[in-house]
Amino acid sequence: MSEQKVTLQVTGMTCAACSARIEKVVGKMDGVDAANVNLTMERATVTFDEDKLQAQDIIKRIEKLGYGAAPMEEEANPEDGEKAWRRQIGLFIFSAVLSLPFLHGMLAMIGINIAPGLLMEPWVQLILATPIQFVAGFRFYVGAFKALRNKSANMDVLVVLGTSAAYFYSVWMMARGEQHVYFETSVIIITLIQLGKIFEHLAKTRTSDAIKKLMNLQAKTATVLRDGREVEVKIEDVVQGDVVLVRPGEKIPVDGTVLDGLSSVDESMLTGESIPVDKKPGDAVFGATLNKNGALRFTADKVGKDTALAQIIRVVEEAQGSKAPIQRMADVISGIFVPIVVGIALLTFLIWFFLVDAGFNEALTVALMNATAVLVIACPCALGLATPTSIMVGTGKGAENGILFKGGEHLENLQKVSVILLDKTGTITKGQPAVTDAVLLGDAFRSETELLHLAGRAEKHSEHPLATAIVRAGIDEEGALDDPEQFEAITGRGVRAVVDGRLLLIGTRRLMLESGIDYSPAEAELERLEGDGKTAMIVAADGVVAGLIAVADTVKETSRAAIAELKALGLKVVMITGDNRKTAQAIAAQVGVDEVQAEVLPEDKANAVKRYKSAGHVVAMVGDGINDAPALAMADVGIAVGTGADVAIEAADVTLMGAELEGVAKAVRLSRATIRNIRQNLFWALAYNVIGIPIAASGLLLPWVAGAAMAFSSVSVVTNALRLKRVKIDAGQ
DSSP states (O other): OOEEEEEEEEEOOOSHHHHHHHHHHHHTSTTEEEEEEETTTTEEEEEEETTTOOHHHHHHHHHHTTOEEEEGGGOOOHHHHHHHHHHHHHHHHHHHHHHGGGHHHHHHTTTOOOSOGGGGSHHHHHHHHHHIIIIITHHHHHHHHHHHHTTOOOHHHHHHHHHHHHHHHHHHHHHTTOSOOOHHHHHHHHHHHHHHHHHHHHHHHHHTHHHHHHHHHSOSEEEEEETTEEEEEEGGGOOTTOEEEEOTTOBOOSEEEEEEOOEEEEOHHHHOOOSOEEEOTTOEEOTTOEEOSSOEEEEEEEOGGGSHHHHHHHHHHHHHTSOOTTHHHHHHHHHHHHHHHHHHHHHHHHHHHHHOOSOHHHHHHHHHHHHHHHHHHTOTHHHHHHHHHHHHHHHHHHHHTTEEESOHHHHHHHTTOOEEEEEIIIIIEEEEEEEEEEEEOSSSSSSHHHHHHHHHHHTTTOOOHHHHHHHHHHHHHHSSOOOOSEEEEETTTEEEEEETTEEEEEEOHHHHHHTTOOOGGGHHHHHHHHHTTOEEEEEEETTEEEEEEEEEEEEOTTHHHHHHHHHHTTOEEEEEOSSOHHHHHHHHHHHTOSEEEOSOOHHHHHHHHHHHHHTTOOEEEEEOSSTTHHHHHHSSEEEEESOOSHHHHHHOSEEESSSOTHHHHHHHHHHHHHHHHHHHHHHHHHHHHHHHHHHHHTTOSOHHHHHHHHHHHHHHHHHHHHGGGGOOOSTTO
């Protein structure tokens, strides 16, 4: 099997029944594994077996259903979309102008007369109504014909049935010489539906603002060094390996590694964190971030579609085009809704026609108007928009805050989580050992500063992570470190070095014993430091214990507050780590987790996730996206924290571009707010039809009022989804 995935731009969909029909038909094609059609974004994502069919076969099947389809890379020129938008506006203005005289009938009911008698003549109304019915309303006829040809029904079918009934009934009444006609019903319905579609388009456009903002972040040009000269080129012309120069205040054009220069970089557009990040040679920089106060030269490592920003945009687009499980109910309802409505409208017509105690003409008029009202008010547009619009806005807001959801299902699942498992190293802690204590014993050193400086020189040539921490501390205290006169690394024990003519030993108790040095004066202090979860090393100078240096992977400054936020959200927080129990408990006490699981091997973390799931919990695993991959995959929701772009995005369901744990609480709040918004949309969309159809069937709703209500129901759903843009996901907001 050769599995392929294609994303198609689909045109011609008017309501949820259209998207449901395409999804159902394409999904049944031999070789198609999954089909997902997003009405809001007008996209179809299809996973298929390339050995059984090609993307072109899927396109032809969609076109046979009466819709347009093309691969995203072959998407129509934006000018074509602008042309279609202008045409839509033009048709509305055309309809609105010709509809003005028909407002007389509605205003006359409240005693306002605005139209001269001539405009109320049936033959004049026929002349005005016909262009609206068959020019402005032509697309409804086309859509209805295509739907019925494929043995399905959609919004167009309802609109055509309702407006055509009113129009042709009025023509028939004119032919009989009657003065009372109902052209205003069809005219106003078509005009109001067009107005509603315009408002809906404007609102839907705002739901994709996040993607537009991300795309606009990218620099347009870059300064590269070629043949020893600085050359300004378009961003598309930067190639991997180019040396790029970025001055203060300029955007970094592509991803790379700093060669020289010192600066701070505002990475908030990617991570959501407002504090600039210091950059020095060897550090990574990312395209679209803002260089603040120093010039940098860096090697371009990733360009074009490989940059972190490009990957983020791709993930957000895929998430916005995906479906949350909660949408399945709406899809099922939409697929059977239109035929049911047509049946209700027919039943309404028959009941009113045979039960109205009046003449034939009056009974027919009442029955037709009430059936038309049912047809018009029952369009399932709002139902189809209820979920995807909220997903689009929610995932977009997440991207703006450095939270990437890989799909709508993960956005929904996160709000169900009851237990969160946190990896310790790199998640709760910084993942980088640092010196926490320098303790003097005796008078061999004048100060802690001297102890750290000389120890740093002694450890300068060691490659051990703990030695690296000591070297960094020595540099911080005294600046550059000279080389030791002699150096020897003793595997598993420490180092022996001569610094300024003094013999220094730095390492474990075992090193001291083997060197014949009495370390008993340091034992009490050693136990205290180790009890705090730190790794303590003994420093001996010229055969005498002279001090202790403790190193630990320190807790991130925000971890305790972030864990408190998670607990305040009603979640059980568990720290899971491979470290020894004493160290794990010391860290746990600092940050306030509910439970600790220590000395857990990486391969056993997935089993820990499985145990919590077996106990009935919905589990989120938070880790670095690499060594925690099995646990991330096993969890209901896998969350990668601060691991950069590519690896994390592949490993987890949710990626937090920032390194701080508080992003997890933000993601949970956003998930809950989005699903709450979806439920509100679904409730009102369903309630609208459940309440509106009986009212229309009972004769209490004029058809044009039903048309207005239907047109604006979709707008209300999209507008409600847009409220997510203003939702506060930070603590205390």
